[in-house]
Amino acid sequence: MSLASLSGVEVDYDRGRALGPIDLSLSPGEVVALVGPSGCGKSTALRLLAGLEAPTRGTVTRAAGKGETAVVFQAATLAPWLPARDNVALPLELAGTSKVEARAAADEALRKVGLGAALNARPAQLSGGMAMRASLARALVTRPRLLLLDEPFAALDEITRRALADDVLALTAELAPAVVFVTHNVEEAVYMAGRVVVMTSGPGRIAGEVAVAGPLVRPPGFRTTEVFRTAAEAVSTLLAGAMERAA
Numbered sequence: 001m002s003l004a005s006l007s008g009v010e011v012d013y014d015r016g017r018a019l020g021p022i023d024l025s026l027s028p029g030e031v032v033a034l035v036g037p038s039g040c041g042k043s044t045a046l047r048l049l050a051g052l053e054a055p056t057r058g059t060v061t062r063a064a065g066k067g068e069t070a071v072v073f074q075a076a077t078l079a080p081w082l083p084a085r086d087n088v089a090l091p092l093e094l095a096g097t098s099k100v101e102a103r104a105a106a107d108e109a110l111r112k113v114g115l116g117a118a119l120n121a122r123p124a125q126l127s128g129g130m131a132m133r134a135s136l137a138r139a140l141v142t143r144p145r146l147l148l149l150d151e152p153f154a155a156l157d158e159i160t161r162r163a164l165a166d167d168v169l170a171l172t173a174e175l176a177p178a179v180v181f182v183t184h185n186v187e188e189a190v191y192m193a194g195r196v197v198v199m200t201s202g203p204g205r206i207a208g209e210v211a212v213a214g215p216l217v218r219p220p221g222f223r224t225t226e227v228f229r230t231a232a233e234a235v236s237t238l239l240a241g242a243m244e245r246a247a
Contacts, residue, residue, distance in 0.1 A: 002061070003028045003178045004049055004146050009058030010203075011044050017203035019044045020058065024197065024206070028145065029176040031169070031216055033193035035183060035235065037243055041204030042182045046071070046148050049180060066095045067142030070177075074151045076131035078123040078138075084110055085119040088138045095142065109137035113167060129160035133167070140171055147177045151184070165192055166218070173217050186239065190231045191218060198235060200242040207242035210234045 002025045010020030019041030026032060026049075034042045047053040048060050050071050063069050070091075078087045088106035093099060110119055113133040123131055132152055139147060149168070153161040165188065172179050181192050189196045190212055198207045212231045214222065222228055 002026065004062045005060070006045065006048060006055075007059040007061070009045075009048060009055045009060060011041070011048070011053070012056040019202070019204045020055075022058075022204065022206055026146070026178040026180065028178055030195065031172065031179040031181060031193045033181045033183060033189035033196045034199060035186060035189045035196060035239060036199030036204060036207075037201050037239075038184070039202045040199040041202055042199060043150055045204070046150050046180060046182055049146065050148050063145040067091060068144055069146045069148065070139035070142060070144040071148045071150065072132075072135050072139045072152045074154050076123065076128075076135045078131060078134060080123050083120045083122055084115060084126070084134050084137075087123070087134060088141050091138060091142050105141050106137070109141040110134065112140075112171060113137045128156055129164065132156065132164060136164070136168065136171070140175060143175055144177050147172060147179045149179065149181045151182050153188070154184070161188065168192070169217050186235050187223070187228075187232055190228060190235060191223060196231070196235050198238040198242060208238045210238065 005025040006022055009022050011018045034045060036042055048055055049062055050069055051062060085103055085106045088109055089102035092102035092105055107119055110116060113136055115130060115133055118126065118130060126134060153164055169192065183189050194212055194216055196210045196212065200207045210231055213227050
């Protein structure tokens, strides 16, 4: 059963076509990574699924109810004047949940991402990794059916990126939304996703897909396994071929 999809989608801007034609279908509980060169339309595809942009041609199907789709961007986008618990509670309050219930849910979400001791901290008091954890808590507090992640770890150091990758996989395993994860990093894509979709240079089309076997909550040492290395090599080969054809 498809939870969200892009069917025959194309996006044109004044400068020309940015995306498509592209077909992509997402099932509940699966994690899909989009990889491709800069300007290939990865973020455009994400905006279509988020309902932030309409296609020039084609059909977008998405979880459109209140709180059913959540987006985490590269920048944490937290309201600087609000403490962490109020930032996380905001989506629930906007959906009509009482302040008391929204704050209780926010506190629980922040504890799940390891920020139980920072409920009253303002964004300026949080490190980059902590701010991204708060953004993740805000995205998950509505228990979305579709979670969209647009290079959320790009500005973070490698140790923090790896820790957050494990956090995302553990949290999404509990809630089982469909997840789309946009990244430039091949190894990060293979670690995070059960299916890696490789896009060509713009206008972005799908060059191919690589399935990654194994449980999505990755066991220790997964990056050293043959499954991981084989999948990473397959994605890299597809990506190199897609860029060669576009050159």
